[in-house]
Amino acid sequence: MQQVRSILMVGGGLANGLAALRLTTQRPEVQVRLLEAGPQLGGEHTWCWHDSDLAGETSWLTQLASASWDGYDVRFPEYQRTLSGRYHALRSSDFHRQLMEVLGDRVQTSTAVTEVHAKHVVLDSGEQLQADCVIDGRGLFDANFAPCAYQKFHGLFVTTAAPHGLTRPLLMDATVSQLDGYRFLYLLPWSDRELLVEDTRYSDNPDLDPAELRAEIVAYLARAGFGSYEITGDESGCLPLPLYGARSPQFKDGLLYAGMRAGLFHPTTGYSMPDAARFANWLVSNSDRGSAALARAASKRARSVWRRGDFCRRLNSMFFKAAAPTERRHVMARFYERDPQLIARFYSGSLSFFDCLRLLSGPPPVPVADGARAFFLKTTNTERGL
Numbered sequence: 293m294q295q296v297r298s299i300l301m302v303g304g305g306l307a308n309g310l311a312a313l314r315l316t317t318q319r320p321e322v323q324v325r326l327l328e329a330g331p332q333l334g335g336e337h338t339w340c341w342h343d344s345d346l347a348g349e350t351s352w353l354t355q356l357a358s359a360s361w362d363g364y365d366v367r368f369p370e371y372q373r374t375l376s377g378r379y380h381a382l383r384s385s386d387f388h389r390q391l392m393e394v395l396g397d398r399v400q401t402s403t404a405v406t407e408v409h410a411k412h413v414v415l416d417s418g419e420q421l422q423a424d425c426v427i428d429g430r431g432l433f434d435a436n437f438a439p440c441a442y443q444k445f446h447g448l449f450v451t452t453a454a455p456h457g458l459t460r461p462l463l464m465d466a467t468v469s470q471l472d473g474y475r476f477l478y479l480l481p482w483s484d485r486e487l488l489v490e491d492t493r494y495s496d497n498p499d500l501d502p503a504e505l506r507a508e509i510v511a512y513l514a515r516a517g518f519g520s521y522e523i524t525g526d527e528s529g530c531l532p533l534p535l536y537g538a539r540s541p542q543f544k545d546g547l548l549y550a551g552m553r554a555g556l557f558h559p560t561t562g563y564s565m566p567d568a569a570r571f572a573n574w575l576v577s578n579s580d581r582g583s584a585a586l587a588r589a590a591s592k593r594a595r596s597v598w599r600r601g602d603f604c605r606r607l608n609s610m611f612f613k614a615a616a617p618t619e620r621r622h623v624m625a626r627f628y629e630r631d632p633q634l635i636a637r638f639y640s641g642s643l644s645f646f647d648c649l650r651l652l653s654g655p656p657p658v659p660v661a662d663g664a665r666a667f668f669l670k671t672t673n674t675e676r677g678l
């Protein structure tokens with residue numbers, strides 16, 4: 293069995309980008325080629341993560357961050373809380389710049405791939421490229437995690453005329469009116485005058501009207517007294533939150549899958565940064581296998597990550613099916629009153645059996661019978677949005 297010597301990575305987004313970076317620095321003998329349809333790596337995103345999301349040596353990732361903070365706040369009508377721990381954000385423009393410095397001509401942007409096979413790909417120019425192994429990291433393209441709900445958001449980058457006064461992220465300001473499901477504002481202070489402000493909704497449907505959310509953000513900034521500011525950019529997203537019983541990711545024999553496409557994301561947030569970093573590390577320590585064995589091992593690993601997400605998908609079902617849209621805020625408020633270590637383990641995907649019991653303990657935040665039905669019965673509902 294010959295070990296993998298060359299890898300073609302399709303899609304220069306978060307997962308393949310981090311994997312290419314790690315392979316190039318840790319296993320330089322493996323030839324990497326990263327093919328991205330867009331003009332730059334990573335598209336238009338801001339990725340955030342907590343230090344506690346990842347175990348072991350994480351300095352390679354934290355040194356990529358565009359900004360880092362100590363602690364963060366959450367705000368509900370009943371209370372406000374500051375949680376400790378480092379929180380990081382990486383802007384895709386910084387991701388692109390830093391990856392290009394290391395990867396250089398291993399990257400081909402503006403290169404769309406039309407066919408993906410175990411050992412070759414076809415470009416839209418018709419050219420065929422061969423390698424020992426191909427990794428499909430095309431994001432949500434063609435992925436189907438139905439039935440699911442959605443985390444959707446629109447954000448504005450603003451520069452305030454006077455210092456805004458925020459010194460750490462406000463991860464959830466849920467004191468706002470509850471529109472279209474659970475709704476909160478999310479604020480990241482890049483500097484004393486620069487902010488990212490997002491209007492986020494945990495909703496039954498994927499419909500997103502950027503103009504409406506933009507108007508809501510503008511109204512929020514006025515109410516919160518941020519004074520005058522200039523809008524310098526925006527970003528939008530809509531991420532699937534699979535319910536219990538959702539279709540698992542599908543893998544073709546011989547192919548490797550990375551990122552969202554492989555189902556490597558947190559079921560209750562749709563976030564994939566920690567899973568992408570873990571996948572990059574996994575690939576480095578498994579790249580001495582032959583290509584077929586590597587593909588089998590990657591699929592097995594992805595299926596096991598998906599199975600471990602079952603508890604969170606059951607929670608999604610309770611949240612979206614047992615709680616009325618305007619009542620979902622109470623569920624989140626209850627969650628953020630819990631032990632900070634438990635909250636950290638929830639987001640890092642490392643809940644123990646007793647953590648799961650703890651999360652289900654206490655006065656039920658949703659009607660008991662509806663909650664139990666949503667938790668124990670797989671959702672087969674294929675209505676729009678669910």
Ligand SMILES: Cc1cc2nc3c(=O)[nH]c(=O)nc-3n(C[C@H](O)[C@H](O)[C@H](O)COP(=O)(O)OP(=O)(O)OC[C@H]3O[C@@H](n4cnc5c(N)ncnc54)[C@H](O)[C@@H]3O)c2cc1C
Nearest residue numbers: 303305306307329339340405430431529551552563564565
């Ligand atoms: C605006 C936004 C903000 C987010 N914020 C966070 C966050 O804070 N924290 C977090 O953990 N997660 C966040 N997420 C969720 C998730 O982590 C991201 O969606 C992440 O980028 C997914 O990584 P990926 O590698 O699977 O896919 P992507 O990063 O989407 O990469 C897929 C890449 O494949 C390319 N591609 C697609 N088809 C082809 C083709 N045929 N040929 C060549 N290239 C192709 C695309 O152009 C794209 O660059 C966010 C998502 C969005 C949309």
